[in-house]
Amino acid sequence: MTDSYVQAVNSGFTKTLAKKLGLPRPAVLRRHRAGDPLTVGPVLVLGGTPGVHDDADRVASALLDTFGLDVRQNADDQIRWGAIVVVLTQAERPQDVSGTVMALSASLRGLAPNGRVVTISRAPDDGDSPELAATREGVEGFLRSVAKELRNGATGNGVQLTDDAPVDSASSLATLRFFLSARSAFVDGQVLRVGGSTAADRGTTSASGEPSSGAGVAASPAAADPSITTDRPLQGKVAVVTGAARGIGAEVARTLARDGAKVVVVDVPAAGEQLAKIANEIGGTALQLDVTADDAGARILEHARARHGGLDVLVHNAGILRDKLLANMSADKWDAVVAVNLAAQLRITEYLLGANGFSGEPRIVSLASTSGIAGNRGQANYAFSKAGVIGHTRAFARLLGGPAGPGGTANAVAPGFIETEMTASIPFVTREVARRVSSLQQGGQPVDVAEAIAFLASPGAAGVNGQVLRVCGQSLVGR
Known part of the structure; x- marks a missing residue:
């Protein structure tokens, strides 16, 4: 999805008109x-x-x-x-x-x-x-x-x-x-x-x-x-990206592959055809898997070791929305969001660390959200899950980086308004407001989130641990 307004005010007649009218x-x-x-x-x-x-x-x-x-x-x-x-x-x-x-x-x-x-x-x-x-x-x-x-x-x-x-x-x-x-x-x-x-x-x-x-x-x-200084800092590394069939997850997979990693893309069986396309595009492998399954961690590790010889980077991207005002929230909508966005991340990470599943020092990057930092109307379930992601990120960081820990890092990326299929469904006025309330006055692209994740997964980010990096153009939401 593109922001046609940004294109219009930066080219041709509409650029001149915007200048004359004093438009942003x-x-x-x-x-x-x-x-x-x-x-x-x-x-x-x-x-x-x-x-x-x-x-x-x-x-x-x-x-x-x-x-x-x-x-x-x-x-x-x-x-x-x-x-x-x-x-x-x-x-x-x-x-x-x-x-x-x-x-x-x-x-x-x-x-x-x-x-x-x-x-x-x-x-x-x-x-x-x-x-x-x-x-x-x-x-x-x-x-x-x-x-x-x-x-x-x-x-x-x-x-x-x-x-x-x-x-x-x-x-x-x-x-x-x-x-x-x-x-x-x-x-x-x-x-x-x-x-x-x-x-x-x-x-x-x-x-x-x-x-x-x-x-x-x-x-x-x-x-x-x-x-x-290299353009391929992840050369020789194996990365797993959940929720990778489309949107931000697909772009993360492409970016990690560009930086040299062998990538395992994971998504639900219903997204199998698109998942296979992404895997073929980047020279990786596909694993059809519901991340909420009890054996999800074991299956991820088995696939990474069998197909690529190990696992170095884990990107928790899989997530869903079930937005409702809390007064209208049903138990199934609350439980589904928490299960996918939060509980699955905890279960998979705990399994991999307990099984010594990483080949060296782990790099774990989880998708949070600015909603988890500042809250958002109609997203009590989503905000709970994403704030929880920030909480477990800091806790895992202490476990990894502590005196008795195995080394490695755990960090989170918190996107703001990103131009995806999901945000395209937001009503027009709400979408335009969300785009313009950042210092950069526009929405981000999936690649912007992917670049931040690729940096945190790289060897150069070894000194960055337990951090939450917002990719939001300095949105007015939260800090």
Whole structure:
């Protein structure tokens, strides 16, 4: 499904008419295409002290050395910036951010259409002093507000590092790369917390505490993890996607296959013909299965091992709607939604983890929803199930990442209004309102959700665990 209004106000006579009438003109978003540059122009890195090898300098060096970007640390009124990266990791008092924020203010008018603003800061911690806590929380509120001010398809997002994560770690840079890229076209106003959990992130340190790389200036720890620069980060991995016959699930399967994974697509037998088409299209295999079956986890594992030799990535996408006001809700509508959207995810994940079903460190990504964050009229059952997804995601993340855990990650993606067959059935006025109440003033595409899932499934996202990434264009619903 396409948004004809966005097309109309960006082409031909209707573009001119929209300008004259002062109508809203949502931008045509730049989405990933193979071979396109990472950003639409040079990258400006702000923060730090000139001439000092601090965090801002480390970020600039890593963007240059790891991704080959044109990186500057001095503003220039003549340049249209593809991205502005704001490094605030070393701010400890509210006053510490002023100079960097004013430098961003002076440079924002030079941000190109479909440009990016990304903050890098430290995550609040329970042990922070009141002053440090205020500073770190303040950066998040600042970022979300700046994102609402951007225009022409530009977005603003934040990388929030835990205290053990180097600013130039593999996971830090992989997250920054995702936010800089066209893969994050419909991700706006979001903050992802990143920890230093991989061997490449931890690296080797010298007696001074600096990463050791032999003589001269320390190299980025990310240099030890080439997977964050490849176009096929899932090469050699096996992924399972439930609810994959159409819509978001089908696009997730295509995107994971594009990134190198062998994909098992799962859906109910009634969708078998379409499921087989998707499997043939991506060179994967199809498994006709009702995810609510008691043996669903066992059958998924048996198929993945028999056909592909193992299982690395699990994407819980299967879901249904049975919308009714609670006063009109029947038990069968409540129970069906909870069974498919929530209980099946729990049962399958618990089986696979209990059976040591993953070949290495698991990557589990579950579909939540903005309805599970902020609620939605007529969706009490759906909101319960999707809030439950967020709850089990955080719990599984603790189990995986804890001292006694097997490693791996569990994360969730929460779509907002996405252009699918399901949303096409929404009444016209309601649908138009849902499209326009985001900072990007339009609905997303299934590929936008798929790109976020592919990132969270990738090796570079090893430091991202227990997070909920909204793909909603910074919708006014919730945060």
